[in-house]
Amino acid sequence: MNTVETTRQQMAETIRAYNLKGWSPATSTNYSFREDQQSREIFVSRSGIDKSQFQPEDFMCVDMEGRATAAYADRKPSAETLIHCVLYDLFPETTVILHSHSMYSVLMSQKYEIEIPFQGYEIQKGFDRQVTHEDRVLIPVIDNSQDMVAFSGWMRDRKEAFSNHCFVIRNHGTYAWGKNLFEAKRHLETLEYLLEVEWKALFA
Amino acid sequence: MNTVETTRQQMAETIRAYNLKGWSPATSTNYSFREDQQSREIFVSRSGIDKSQFQPEDFMCVDMEGRATAAYADRKPSAETLIHCVLYDLFPETTVILHSHSMYSVLMSQKYEIEIPFQGYEIQKGFDRQVTHEDRVLIPVIDNSQDMVAFSGWMRDRKEAFSNHCFVIRNHGTYAWGKNLFEAKRHLETLEYLLEVEWKALFA
Amino acid sequence: MNTVETTRQQMAETIRAYNLKGWSPATSTNYSFREDQQSREIFVSRSGIDKSQFQPEDFMCVDMEGRATAAYADRKPSAETLIHCVLYDLFPETTVILHSHSMYSVLMSQKYEIEIPFQGYEIQKGFDRQVTHEDRVLIPVIDNSQDMVAFSGWMRDRKEAFSNHCFVIRNHGTYAWGKNLFEAKRHLETLEYLLEVEWKALFA
Amino acid sequence: MNTVETTRQQMAETIRAYNLKGWSPATSTNYSFREDQQSREIFVSRSGIDKSQFQPEDFMCVDMEGRATAAYADRKPSAETLIHCVLYDLFPETTVILHSHSMYSVLMSQKYEIEIPFQGYEIQKGFDRQVTHEDRVLIPVIDNSQDMVAFSGWMRDRKEAFSNHCFVIRNHGTYAWGKNLFEAKRHLETLEYLLEVEWKALFA
Numbered sequence: 001m002n003t004v005e006t007t008r009q010q011m012a013e014t015i016r017a018y019n020l021k022g023w024s025p026a027t028s029t030n031y032s033f034r035e036d037q038q039s040r041e042i043f044v045s046r047s048g049i050d051k052s053q054f055q056p057e058d059f060m061c062v063d064m065e066g067r068a069t070a071a072y073a074d075r076k077p078s079a080e081t082l083i084h085c086v087l088y089d090l091f092p093e094t095t096v097i098l099h100s101h102s103m104y105s106v107l108m109s110q111k112y113e114i115e116i117p118f119q120g121y122e123i124q125k126g127f128d129r130q131v132t133h134e135d136r137v138l139i140p141v142i143d144n145s146q147d148m149v150a151f152s153g154w155m156r157d158r159k160e161a162f163s164n165h166c167f168v169i170r171n172h173g174t175y176a177w178g179k180n181l182f183e184a185k186r187h188l189e190t191l192e193y194l195l196e197v198e199w200k201a202l203f204a
Numbered sequence: 205m206n207t208v209e210t211t212r213q214q215m216a217e218t219i220r221a222y223n224l225k226g227w228s229p230a231t232s233t234n235y236s237f238r239e240d241q242q243s244r245e246i247f248v249s250r251s252g253i254d255k256s257q258f259q260p261e262d263f264m265c266v267d268m269e270g271r272a273t274a275a276y277a278d279r280k281p282s283a284e285t286l287i288h289c290v291l292y293d294l295f296p297e298t299t300v301i302l303h304s305h306s307m308y309s310v311l312m313s314q315k316y317e318i319e320i321p322f323q324g325y326e327i328q329k330g331f332d333r334q335v336t337h338e339d340r341v342l343i344p345v346i347d348n349s350q351d352m353v354a355f356s357g358w359m360r361d362r363k364e365a366f367s368n369h370c371f372v373i374r375n376h377g378t379y380a381w382g383k384n385l386f387e388a389k390r391h392l393e394t395l396e397y398l399l400e401v402e403w404k405a406l407f408a
Numbered sequence: 409m410n411t412v413e414t415t416r417q418q419m420a421e422t423i424r425a426y427n428l429k430g431w432s433p434a435t436s437t438n439y440s441f442r443e444d445q446q447s448r449e450i451f452v453s454r455s456g457i458d459k460s461q462f463q464p465e466d467f468m469c470v471d472m473e474g475r476a477t478a479a480y481a482d483r484k485p486s487a488e489t490l491i492h493c494v495l496y497d498l499f500p501e502t503t504v505i506l507h508s509h510s511m512y513s514v515l516m517s518q519k520y521e522i523e524i525p526f527q528g529y530e531i532q533k534g535f536d537r538q539v540t541h542e543d544r545v546l547i548p549v550i551d552n553s554q555d556m557v558a559f560s561g562w563m564r565d566r567k568e569a570f571s572n573h574c575f576v577i578r579n580h581g582t583y584a585w586g587k588n589l590f591e592a593k594r595h596l597e598t599l600e601y602l603l604e605v606e607w608k609a610l611f612a
Numbered sequence: 613m614n615t616v617e618t619t620r621q622q623m624a625e626t627i628r629a630y631n632l633k634g635w636s637p638a639t640s641t642n643y644s645f646r647e648d649q650q651s652r653e654i655f656v657s658r659s660g661i662d663k664s665q666f667q668p669e670d671f672m673c674v675d676m677e678g679r680a681t682a683a684y685a686d687r688k689p690s691a692e693t694l695i696h697c698v699l700y701d702l703f704p705e706t707t708v709i710l711h712s713h714s715m716y717s718v719l720m721s722q723k724y725e726i727e728i729p730f731q732g733y734e735i736q737k738g739f740d741r742q743v744t745h746e747d748r749v750l751i752p753v754i755d756n757s758q759d760m761v762a763f764s765g766w767m768r769d770r771k772e773a774f775s776n777h778c779f780v781i782r783n784h785g786t787y788a789w790g791k792n793l794f795e796a797k798r799h800l801e802t803l804e805y806l807l808e809v810e811w812k813a814l815f816a
Binding site: 226229230231232254256305307310311314315348350373375376377403406407 | 425528529530531534539540541542590593594595597598600601604605608609612
């Protein structure tokens with residue numbers, strides 16, 4: 001089995017497991033990967049799939065501008081495909097991008113306008129290059145928009161804020177990415193844990 | 205396998221999965237489907253089944269007035285069958301109706317008398333024809349009743365409020381429906397997510 | 409497979425499923441059944457079993473005073489076996505008794521001294537002979553004790569309060585029973601749902 | 613299958629089950645066991661494993677100072693291996709050590725400086741030698757540190773406080789241990805339950 005086939009399967013397993021955590025209700029969220037850091041073909045989940053039943057063949061292929069490649073011309077990519085394209089362009093080491101509609105990201109985004117601070121948690125070391133719980137970690141919050149071109153512009157404007165490989169979209173969810181699926185999962189799970197524990201700590 | 209058999213199986217899987225989410229404690233909730241939008245035979249879950257073990261053969265057939273058809277004369281339909289009949293009558297495009305006893309619908313129904321408003325959440329797009337998070341969505345709340353004839357009358361009175369294909373019954377649960385199982389699931393999961401996140405946001 | 413063997417298997421499945429809900433942490437809780445309403449032999453879970461791995465053979469047999477029968481003389485019955493014996497004695501129609509250490513029963517028992525009232529919830533109909541959400545249901549709370557003889561006395565004193573086939577032990581958990589496993593499950597799940605939803609409603 | 617192989621498999625099953633409870637987000641937590649109470653070789657989870665997919669072969673072997681043994685010289689032990697070594701040294705009856713990043717331990721550690729008190733809960737009997745719910749149980753809290761040598765010193769200083777076979781690390785998680793896997797699980801699950809129920813009781 002070649003790398004793309006293996007990643008399709010591992011991604012599909014991850015997507016179904018995250019659905020059970022409640023991170024992709026209805027047909028929400030979308031996911032992508034590419035074969036390696038040089039590849040300009042992106043495998044992205046197609047639009048409107050029930051993630052509890054996501055299958056390896058539910059990925060379609062788009063170019064770096066989010067247009068379906070010839071072999072997938074009959075399929076519709078997810079509306080947020082452009083977010084994925086911009087992330088691969090801004091952070092070329094990335095090969096996997098994960099997304100969630102977690103409730104705690106939505107809740108925390110109602111309390112913090114620009115960025116969400118975390119400090120003192122051991123789990124912060126789950127972010128790449130964080131080596132101690134003592135540092136202050138800032139995760140950016142971006143306003144939601146249905147205008148993907150505008151949204152992408154905001155992302156480019158705040159590129160330097162994305163050093164922890166993730167961000168929150170207000171009243172929408174989270175994005176996290178990495179050099180491979182293993183690292184992208186670690187970043188997403190670290191962020192989701194921090195959002196939930198901090199929410200509970202704030203409103204005790 | 206014909207369409208009815210396939211739907212029986214897919215519905216049974218959905219029912220068991222939703223039981224694990226805590227949406228059908230004890231023997232609560234009931235579900236239905238019909239073969240197509242013209243069909244006047246309704247397959248409805250029979251009364252008093254433990255939903256953690258629901259099987260395809262646990263559906264029985266009733267007519268549009270909720271009376272068991274000849275082949276199922278020895279079985280008792282669920283007490284709420286008449287709610288299903290009225291929904292198929294009011295919204296003839298419907299072929300699947302789902303129900304839940306989710307706690308957050310019960311809790312939210314204690315705070316809102318007539319309807320529950322949601323605004324600003326990306327997940328609102330899970331409702332058919334909602335295309336942006338910016339609109340205000342109103343989900344009707346109906347008082348609970350053991351008198352199914354009276355209850356059905358209230359539903360007919362408020363038909364125009366049901367444009368998002370779902371409603372809440374006070375201290376009872378939710379109903380959601382759609383043109384097929386995929387759409388009905390999307391409507392139910394969208395509503396359940398909104399109820400839970402809004403409850404948590406309100407009482408933080 | 410005879411009735412006892414079937415029930416052993418169905419009980420073991422139920423016990424493992426309830427463990428996943430968090431109702432039997434560590435090695436807590438115990439369960440019992442008997443072959444029929446005339447039987448004076450009780451099959452009770454033996455002491456100190458991890459309920460995530462409970463097997464049909466983890467039931468042992470005791471008499472109506474809680475003493476191991478000859479075939480099981482080498483096994484230790486659960487410390488709370490006497491509670492089961494008293495319930496079978498007080499309510500002779502009972503053939504299955506379930507127990508939980510659910511957190512919401514513990515929390516609610518800290519707020520109510522003598523009994524916990526519920527009113528207006530559709531799920532109340534999960535209790536045998538409750539036919540409407542409009543009635544007021546009272547579930548007794550008993551103080552915890554390590555003295556099983558004293559505890560049994562308190563149960564006998566309050567027999568008339570147990571008409572809904574369940575009660576709460578303070579800072580400990582719940583007991584629920586029924587004419588068969590199906591009914592005992594319905595009673596337990598109805599109680600657990602009510603305790604959780606009412607706790608959340610009270611402290612919103 | 614010899615004892616080490618059996619324990620590797622049972623530990624791996626436990627680790628995956630606890631991951632589903634949310635106790636090991638990202639690649640957090642680490643676990644260990646040894647063949648018997650005399651053994652000076654410790655099997656410890658290697659660094660950076662996704663616990664949702666932990667396998668029996670993901671344990672490596674270290675000596676009592678935490679150095680990889682010859683057969684595992686190419687693998688990196690978990691950063692917290694030294695904590696495990698100190699626990700086996702301080703409590704020589706121990707053969708299994710479990711760890712969690714549970715949210716309720718993090719939350720409770722923000723409210724209690726030195727130790728967390730519990731009293732009146734039946735589940736307290738899950739701790740070895742606790743025979744009644746009436747006693748007051750004190751669980752020590754230790755400040756988090758990335759300096760494992762300093763951390764180990766604090767553990768040695770407070771040895772007498774560890775009589776319930778567990779402790780909490782501030783904003784990090786819990787450790788629990790036992791004479792075997794069964795007992796270590798019982799201690800960990802007892803502690804986790806107490807932390808959650810007490811948090812909910814405190815902030816109702």
